Amino acid sequence: MADKKPLIISKIVIDRDLCIGAGTCVTIAPETFQMDDENKAILVNITGNDAETILMSAESCPTKAIFLYDENGEQIYPYA
Secondary structure (H helix, E strand, O other), rough: OOOOOOOOEEEEEEEEOOOOOHHHHHOOOOOEEOOOOOOOOOOOOOOOOOOOHHHHHHHHOOOOEEEEEEEOEEEOOOOO
């Protein structure tokens, strides 16, 4: 059985139109995401948290406003 490929996140996009300011991403990955003065999530450091934690934070977003991409530009999350 082949080993699972390590998760590498090379790009994070936050859709500000989808973001409702729930803040779960900040709670889970505070070194990666913060809230701005409009109470919308912003990316502050793509390597602030490990990739698994960033994925967990994106999965926690109630509106799926956080899009994650791998080193080949393929969308990791939301799942297709």
